[in-house]
Amino acid sequence: MGAFLDKPKTEKHSAHGEGNGLRYGLSSMQGWRVEMEDAHTAVVGLPHGLTDWSFFAVYDGHAGSRVANYCSGHLLEHILSGGAEFASGPSSVEGVKDGIRSGFLNIDEYMRSFSDLRQGLDRSGSTAVCVLLSPTHLYFINCGDSRAVLSRDSKVGFSTQDHKPCNPREKERIQNAGGSVMIQRVNGSLAVSRALGDYDYKCVDGKGPTEQLVSPEPEVCVLERVAEGDEFIVLACDGIWDVMSNEELCEFVHSRLLVCDDLEKVCNSVVDTCLHKGSRDNMSVVLVCFSAAPKISEEAVKKEEELDKYLETRVEELMGNCGEAGVPDLVSVLRSIASENIPNLPPGGGLASKRSVIEAVYNRLNPHREEEGNAGDLDDPW
Numbered sequence: 001m002g003a004f005l006d007k008p009k010t011e012k013h014s015a016h017g018e019g020n021g022l023r024y025g026l027s028s029m030q031g032w033r034v035e036m037e038d039a040h041t042a043v044v045g046l047p048h049g050l051t052d053w054s055f056f057a058v059y060d061g062h063a064g065s066r067v068a069n070y071c072s073g074h075l076l077e078h079i080l081s082g083g084a085e086f087a088s089g090p091s092s093v094e095g096v097k098d099g100i101r102s103g104f105l106n107i108d109e110y111m112r113s114f115s116d117l118r119q120g121l122d123r124s125g126s127t128a129v130c131v132l133l134s135p136t137h138l139y140f141i142n143c144g145d146s147r148a149v150l151s152r153d154s155k156v157g158f159s160t161q162d163h164k165p166c167n168p169r170e171k172e173r174i175q176n177a178g179g180s181v182m183i184q185r186v187n188g189s190l191a192v193s194r195a196l197g198d199y200d201y202k203c204v205d206g207k208g209p210t211e212q213l214v215s216p217e218p219e220v221c222v223l224e225r226v227a228e229g230d231e232f233i234v235l236a237c238d239g240i241w242d243v244m245s246n247e248e249l250c251e252f253v254h255s256r257l258l259v260c261d262d263l264e265k266v267c268n269s270v271v272d273t274c275l276h277k278g279s280r281d282n283m284s285v286v287l288v289c290f291s292a293a294p295k296i297s298e299e300a301v302k303k304e305e306e307l308d309k310y311l312e313t314r315v316e317e318l319m320g321n322c323g324e325a326g327v328p329d330l331v332s333v334l335r336s337i338a339s340e341n342i343p344n345l346p347p348g349g350g351l352a353s354k355r356s357v358i359e360a361v362y363n364r365l366n367p368h369r370e371e372e373g374n375a376g377d378l379d380d381p382w
Helices: 066-082 094-113 170-177 244-258 263-276 298-320 331-338 349-367
Strands: 004-019 022-033 038-044 054-062 127-132 137-143 147-152 155-159 219-224 231-234 283-289
Touching: 004 038, 004 263, 022 038, 022 263, 038 066, 038 170, 054 066, 054 283, 054 298, 066 094, 094 127, 094 137, 094 219, 127 147, 127 231, 137 147, 137 298, 147 244, 155 219, 155 244, 231 244, 244 263, 263 283, 263 349, 298 331, 298 349, 331 349
Parallel strands: none
Antiparallel strands: 004 022, 022 283, 038 054, 054 127, 127 137, 137 219, 147 155, 147 231, 231 283
């Protein structure tokens, strides 16, 4: 299957924590890819006296995991030491932005000295999407096509913009460096126009680091924090965004927070739902909740319980009415239910977010069935 496995690896790495008035959860899954190339960072309380600052990031590696893994452990320290702006404490918004930019350029130049990367034995690169939170500001940092969104006042209040080769500004830089954009890729090969690593695309003589075919320069957007309005931030790789829009993911997370206060479980639900929606990539998500995030609602919990009970009953009915045709396979059950008008499905997630409920009942009633794989190995059953 080329770059894909015969069946997805669904084991998750998940974690959670809290501090500085924040709670966070995260989850990642290898999925259908032959290697797990994603990485992440979650730090509440930063060194150098920045105890009331926090930092979260998702890295989506390609052509290997070396760059993503190194960045997950070291990008923050390069940012904090990347400029005089952080040496004696950040003094201004512009100073922080300069420190972030310097940190990215410095770590990219530093990794170039690694022998395997320098000699071309490892050609890996990685996106990076981060949020640096001060007591007063949100610094959204993006390099590549991973993405961060802010839910403010129950809607998408901000999202980073993907760096794709077809974007006019990115395309102009690529062409000025002697490259081309073919099939929406740099030189017909790389699908992102900014990344860390990827040194095969950063060797044009006479051009600075930000003028190469692929640039390590991050785009930094700053928002003032709004205590009453800021609800949560989601950072995720394109394995999530391939199957969910900004609005869908925010609506889905919002609906899950009304029925579950375990952020690890909420993130696991996001990853599972994206797998069932057909994502073929590695999947990673970090959820950062502010004090104004949705709280558990008794009404929402009751509706969720009623929905689960309805789905359980429908599976039992479909399997109990099979007659001479024999026990239907799981896909047939899923498609039958998907053809119905089912109220109160989670917004953004739909029936895909309820596959585990359906499958649990199916397995209980048909414990000896042959393994049919996971949802992603099928044409969209929904």
